[in-house]
Amino acid sequence: MPEAAALVLRLTEIGRDFDVSRPWLNRVIEGAPRQLLRAVDDVSLEVRRGETLALVGESGCGKSTVARLIVGLYAPSRGRVEFDGVELSGGAGAHEVARMRRRMQMIFQDPYASLNPRWRVRDIVAEPIRVLGLARDQQEIAARVAELLRQVGLAPEDGDKYPHEFSGGQRQRISIARALSGNPEFLVCDEPTSALDVSVQAQILNLMTELQQRLGLTYLFISHNLAVVSHIADRIGVMYLGRLVEVALAEDLFARPRHPYTRMLLDAVPDLEMSGKARTPVAGEVPNPLDPPAGCAFHPRCPHANERCTRERPQAIALGATATVACHAVEEGRI
Amino acid sequence: MLPAGAPLLEVRGLRVEFPTRRGTLVAVDGISFAIAPGEVLGVVGESGAGKSLTGMAVIGLLEPPGRIAAGEVRLEGERIDNLPYERLRRIRGRRIGAIFQDPLTSLNPLYTVGEQLIETIRTHLEMGAAEARERALGLLRDVGIPAPESRIDHYPHQFSGGMRQRVVIALALCAQPKLVIADEPTTALDVSIQAQIIQLLKRLAREHGTAVMLITHDMGVIAETADRVAVMYAGRIAEIGPVREVIHAPRHPYTVGLMGSIPKISAGAGKRHGRLTQIEGSMPRLTAIPAGCAFHPRCPKRFARCLAARPEPIPTGANLAACWLYADA
Numbered sequence: 081m082p083e084a085a086a087l088v089l090r091l092t093e094i095g096r097d098f099d100v101s102r103p104w105l106n107r108v109i110e111g112a113p114r115q116l117l118r119a120v121d122d123v124s125l126e127v128r129r130g131e132t133l134a135l136v137g138e139s140g141c142g143k144s145t146v147a148r149l150i151v152g153l154y155a156p157s158r159g160r161v162e163f164d165g166v167e168l169s170g171g172a173g174a175h176e177v178a179r180m181r182r183r184m185q186m187i188f189q190d191p192y193a194s195l196n197p198r199w200r201v202r203d204i205v206a207e208p209i210r211v212l213g214l215a216r217d218q219q220e221i222a223a224r225v226a227e228l229l230r231q232v233g234l235a236p237e238d239g240d241k242y243p244h245e246f247s248g249g250q251r252q253r254i255s256i257a258r259a260l261s262g263n264p265e266f267l268v269c270d271e272p273t274s275a276l277d278v279s280v281q282a283q284i285l286n287l288m289t290e291l292q293q294r295l296g297l298t299y300l301f302i303s304h305n306l307a308v309v310s311h312i313a314d315r316i317g318v319m320y321l322g323r324l325v326e327v328a329l330a331e332d333l334f335a336r337p338r339h340p341y342t343r344m345l346l347d348a349v350p351d352l353e354m355s356g357k358a359r360t361p362v363a364g365e366v367p368n369p370l371d372p373p374a375g376c377a378f379h380p381r382c383p384h385a386n387e388r389c390t391r392e393r394p395q396a397i398a399l400g401a402t403a404t405v406a407c408h409a410v411e412e413g414r415i
Numbered sequence: 416m417l418p419a420g421a422p423l424l425e426v427r428g429l430r431v432e433f434p435t436r437r438g439t440l441v442a443v444d445g446i447s448f449a450i451a452p453g454e455v456l457g458v459v460g461e462s463g464a465g466k467s468l469t470g471m472a473v474i475g476l477l478e479p480p481g482r483i484a485a486g487e488v489r490l491e492g493e494r495i496d497n498l499p500y501e502r503l504r505r506i507r508g509r510r511i512g513a514i515f516q517d518p519l520t521s522l523n524p525l526y527t528v529g530e531q532l533i534e535t536i537r538t539h540l541e542m543g544a545a546e547a548r549e550r551a552l553g554l555l556r557d558v559g560i561p562a563p564e565s566r567i568d569h570y571p572h573q574f575s576g577g578m579r580q581r582v583v584i585a586l587a588l589c590a591q592p593k594l595v596i597a598d599e600p601t602t603a604l605d606v607s608i609q610a611q612i613i614q615l616l617k618r619l620a621r622e623h624g625t626a627v628m629l630i631t632h633d634m635g636v637i638a639e640t641a642d643r644v645a646v647m648y649a650g651r652i653a654e655i656g657p658v659r660e661v662i663h664a665p666r667h668p669y670t671v672g673l674m675g676s677i678p679k680i681s682a683g684a685g686k687r688h689g690r691l692t693q694i695e696g697s698m699p700r701l702t703a704i705p706a707g708c709a710f711h712p713r714c715p716k717r718f719a720r721c722l723a724a725r726p727e728p729i730p731t732g733a734n735l736a737a738c739w740l741y742a743d744a
Contacts, residue, residue: 138605247697248462277461277632277698282676282691289690304605307635307678311691334680348606350613350635352662352679365575365608 085128087165088266088298089150094159094169095322096120096145100370117370119145121322122159124396129265132292132299134313134330136306136345138366142322143302147270150300151186163266182212185259189271191251195243201254202239205229208262228257233287249280256287260295270302285312306349310334315402318342321369321377324396328403338405340382340415376408384409421492422449423626424473424594428486431465431472431650433701435480440701442468444650445486447728452593453624455617457641457658459634461673463698465650466630470596472496473628474511475503490594509539512587516599518579521586522571528555528582529567532589539590554585558615577608584615591623598630613640634677638662646670649699649709656734666736668714669694708739716740 097116106112120142127133135143148154150161152168161168163180185208188194195204205225208214215221226236232253243251252272259267272288273281289312291297303309309316310330317327318339326339337343364381367373376394379385388408396404397411409415431443443465450456460466471477473488475495488496495506507513515521523531532551536542542550548567555563558581571579580600587595597616601609617640620627629640637644638658645655646667654667665671675692696713699705705712711721720739728735729742 138607249697278634279461279673279676279694280697282678282693285678286690286693305678306606307680310680311678344607346680348610349680350609350633350639352635352638352677365577366605 085130087126088129088163089125089127089300090160090162091123091125091146091150092160092162093122093124094120094146094149094156094161095122096142096149096154097157115370118322118372119369120149123319123322123324124159125317125324125327127266127298127300129298130292130296131314132301132312134301134303134309134316135319136303136309136316137319138304138345140321140366140369141319143304143319144270145322146319147186147268147300147302151184151268152181153186182262183264184266184268185262185264187252187255187259187267187269187272190275191248191255192243192275194255195251195258197243199242200239201229201241201243201246204243204254205239205257205261208258212262214261214263224261225257228261231260231291232257233283247280248276249283252276252280252284253287256284256291260291265296266298266300268300268302271304272301273308274303274305281308288312306345318345321366321372323377323406325378325407326403326405327396328399332403338399338403338410338415339378339407340384340409341378344381376406382409384415386414423452423454423491424450424628425489425492426469426473426486427489429469429472429483429488430485431468431477431481432484433481437702441484441704442481442650442701443472444704446645446647446650446652447486448645448652448655450594450626450628452626453620454643455620455627455629455641457637457644458628458630458647459632459637459644460647461632461698463649463701464647466632466647467598469647470513470598470628470630474507474513474596475500476507476513505539508535508592509590510593512589512592512595514580514583514587514595514597514600516602518576518583518603519571521583522579524571527568527570528574532567532582532586535586535589550589551585554588555582557588558582558585559611560585577604577611580604580608580612581615584612584619588619592625594626594628595619596628596630599632600629601636602631602633609636616640634662634674646673649704650701651709651737652728652735653710653738654734654736655728656732660733664732664734666731666734666741667710667738668716668740669710670736672713708737 096119098119100117101114102112123146135146137143149156156169166176166180168177168180202225205228206221209221209224215224225239229236229238234253273284301312313330316330316333318325320341326342337346373380375391376389379389394406394408396406398404427447429443429446433440433442458466472483483496487494529551533547536547536550552563552567560566560578560581601612616627619625641658644658644661646653648669653669654661665674672694694713707723708721708726711717726737726739728737731741
């Protein structure tokens, strides 16, 4: 990405807690305490116009929660979300926030659950146009829907059908058409290809890349699959237990992963080339997020952990102009 | 005893049908393969290719109205596809173990894992309670569960996803089966846990001489685990051969397209390295499988013969490919 590209989205130390306490009566009778789950903790990120920023991590690392915080499906417990200089989480007026929110849309993982089965495809795609008042009359809406369907590789006649008449890949195309119908500039894509077969996944990834180039879109792309991310991302953020542990340009991250967790994740990717390279399975499992380890959350699984890692939480440090890492061992030059 | 070199499992001309009101659907159409002791055969394909049904047919767990309409399944030379239910039930568990995708549905939430293991062991092996418990502990240790002495009395919900899948594997191994059928055993797990489970399956085949039929949609898992791989498309085997050959020198145009569409992490990653190969269209529905080669409408190399006649597996190099491109010679 050229450095000159303007900042679109800035997250400043955002966090989100979920109350997972037992019901009130149990708390009163059994004296059980309130329990908070820190799904996202102290995440700061910047996204520039026209780039694809991918967030990767294992299940439960908080990547989908970050996506939902950005589009406003959750309110942040702490920190600020700014879109094009306007603070979305309180601060700016409701009118101003609504104006900003129109410029972003979300694509969900499951194309079976995210389309209303009782609506015809043309109504699904037209809904944002109607709600946002982007067309003057029915005729203009119909023309726009036909154009959108063509844009995602479907036929305008497909608008008369219902979602169940389509395969998973075609449904995801419908979701993309719906997301694009409000003329957004920023798309949050939460695992858009995880529910699809590989040959269909390739079709959707190619389509998303084409649309980005043609329409100048900015993507925040959430995925657990590093190979998928390597094909679509300009920059990659790696999350672990609600925290952002490393951010780097895609080519740098795959060539020189810095954080020990990123290294482990890369090692764990099945080796399709069958180079005979011994794959190092990641030892242990992700700890219970209700009771995260003190200090660096990764220290119980980290081969480089020392006493400081068990005690002090590492802050993100800049490595050159494009990368940040939150790791004591990297900071101290031990790895 | 098997004669040396004889396959442990042999499937010949297997055909699975679903009679419906609107006609009979053929979900698996005349497939043949064999697995040797200690060998891992990967069965790969996209959803609806018939890979899971093939596994279900082998262990006799097809859900009615699905049924085996033709062909035979032989375990250690003995035909098992036409056995009465009770006989087959004894074989399942004793000589064939099964591992499914979702570990939570394979375990009974109301019993501790120890109770489930011991019950399974005593169903199939002549053992007293104490001896069975010892064996259960050994199995849990074998599949890499730390502190099995305390974990054995825990309930399934007290285990994490990866640990639960280990318990399911231990359960499948209770009676030292000769054949393990693993249907998407790693799909519900995170990559880091996936690698651990793959290592475990490989060790199993190597150390115990267990034959493994590994069903998955993930070519990466196959590349790491399998000795040979069968690629399925629309209920048929498109190509079968040693895993190295199929991945590095695929012959069938479907395998070629499939391999090209898998995103790979390569040096100089980043999206500027271009488009993924894509296969146009999607797999046909069972109600509309094309005549001739089922892949021909999507195939870049089709010619007249592909529309007219269905290709049988044809040897090409070390592989068998069901493709007319390799017919002459």
